[in-house]
Amino acid sequence: MPIAEDPEPRPSEGRAPDGADPSGAGGKDPFADLVLDEEFVRGAAVKEPAGRTRMLSARWQHTPPVDPGGRRSVNDGPRKAGRFGRAPKAVDPWGNARPRPRWQAPLYVLLTVVVLLGALNVDGVRSWFSTTFGAAPDRSGTSAAPVAPETARPTGAPSPVDEEQPTVDRPWAGSPAKDWPTTMDAFDLPQAPGAIGVFGAEQVAAQVKLVKDYLAAANLDPKVIAGGRPDAALAMLERESRDKLETALARPSKEDDPTSAFDRFDPREAVQVADGVRLQGRISVEGDGEKGVVVHTDFTYVYALRPGPEAAQRATAQRPTPGAPAQSPRSAPPAPPAPGDGAVKPVGLLLPVADVPGDTRTARTIVRKTEDFRFYDPGKYQNNPKKINFGKRRSEVGNTACEVYDGFLHPRFPQFAQPDPERTGPATDPYDRSKELTARGECGTITRS
Template sequence: MSEKPSDDQPSASELPDDVWEQFTRDTERDIRASAPKEPSARARMVTERLRRQEERGELPPGWRTGPDPLAANRRAGRRRKLWAVLGVPVAAAVALVALKPSLLPGDPFGPDGPGDAAASPLPAETAAPTAPPGGSPPRTPTLDEPFAGSPALRWADGAAGIVPPEAKAVGPASKDRVAQALELTKRLLVGANLDPRTLRGARPEAALAVLDPRQPKLLDDLNTALRSPSERNDPLTMFSRFDPDETRPVGDVVKTRGRMTFEQGSHAGVVVHADYTFVYPVTRADGRPEVARTIVRRVIDVELPDPTRYRVTPGRLSVKKYDEEIGNSACDVHDGYLHPRFPSSDDRDREPTGPTIDPYDRSRGIDDGGPCGTVTRT
């Protein structure tokens, strides 16, 4: 309930003069502020220009009212719905991978789960190792996993494991000549040890094409060994070859590890020293699902002389020295092929007779093992 004003409250006529004058000024100010104002000349020009643009259709719809808040909400709603649709399968996939990481492409955590570095690739070898590679968990190689249980599992595949060093000028040999020598050496190694035709027992034409025909003694010996293999002329001293009637390769990967170095040659050229090990997984040609691995290490010195000073064929290599060490191949068999022993082999007359060696040990010299050694692992 409202109260009736008392008769003793002052009327407007009884207010002091200064209060009444302040009231009058404030009222006039408020009236002026709320009164309509005549637009300036510039404002009238802008308004007229916008009107004409609107008539010509040059302004977007809704330019007078600003953005539609409902449209923005609709777009946000679509984004939320999209995330709701994607969120469920993504969350399920994350949970599934957490339970079984091997489902990821390439099995990034290795065969034994997260943190296992067993299958992580090794960096390229740039210096002689100081010890043999560590032991691997004992696993039987299979057709699906031919390098299981082998240190070579971490080695590079094929030619990717032959990484020449950076070329630099040495003595009178220019940087380009050194680079040429390194590239030719790689071609020789690939043609002699990785070319599928060579591995199947065919003539290693790609490797022979790199050698200088003006070095006739070497080529004569190699041609004789390929044509009529014997203990004296054995093509395995330079080439890796398997008998296609006895074995066939498992997959198309040969594991490779090694290094190259170079130095000034004696014929105004450059000498390249190569030391590489190749691991070959094979199975029986008769279809029995057994897998064996043969390991071949090759050490070779080749020279690219200066053809302007010596009677040599430009772009061809002269072989100065070569040697090999073979692990897991029959002894005293000189038919020009490697003969790996399989788990079920019973040919006791072809047992290795030399000292025990680790074919993966690249820290020792190649002459330390002797001929036809007994391997500690394959």
């Protein structure tokens, strides 16, 4: 092994030719008293590199080192991003790839279980989806552009539509109301009415909005349609009009029938489909001749309904109540079409709706109302100009039991068809809005629903 040479050769005592002592140590070894303690090491000005370090430094001066790849150290710094901006794989301080958590396997197992459960209970999945996210879109034909609200009375009935049996998934199959508006917000006056009588333009606009809010609360609120109490609508009425309807709700009769103002169904018999209301009509405003305001409305509401859990029993037990004709004409449904799918059960084998597999056949009830809402001059009458007073009102209902006055409408479902009582009224088209409503009080049939 080579030995490193001293930087300066040690002087040999008495070996100089002239006998002089070149070190000036007087013949004494200069390192004899040197103590290599901690103080000496800390005070050293130059640190001697290790032998391997000196060897590698000399070698790399002529041949630089080559990175073999695959391993990294903590001194290499952060790894560059991969292709397409993907994050680099995580490594430990020695350059080895860190193990990733195996989360894919549990996820695949969970998804497999969900798919199997869904395949075993397709009807439950459909029902949950319809309840959570609304009914599936109606696929009963090519989707047409939405029908615009009326600006004047139409000259005839809507065009015929191919007859199709509506179901829960396709509630508007075979109905002219398929593309009608769904909210009262779609109906505005053709132009601002301006000031009328003692009411300024802003007051008249507020009165029109109040009427629209009342119509929505009375006819479009899902809770009211499901048989609930129409508290929001009642709160918008003047005291006299509100008291009359309160009496009708508490003690319904043919003289005080709350369905003349509120479209309500008994949830044990009929349940509204999620996407279950279409409406068409118009609003107009004029003075009442006494410095007040009259808001005229003419609307047709179409309700898509599925059978309730007691629909079959009620269809067989329900019979019309004898008495005088109804104040508003009511019509029975048309003759039921032949079953078009395998979901229809014979009347004697009916199950509750929740237990019927596949698409459940539905029905539609069509209600047309013409109503006048009055706002009197507060200088002449003791009334609140921000509350509604009823004026003339008329209504007509298609597909409901005749002469039944219990505060609810009673649609007939084709799968529960029963012999109808004798009907003396003519067959009418409930979608025809070109004619005036009359108070003829006849119980007839409708040509379509």
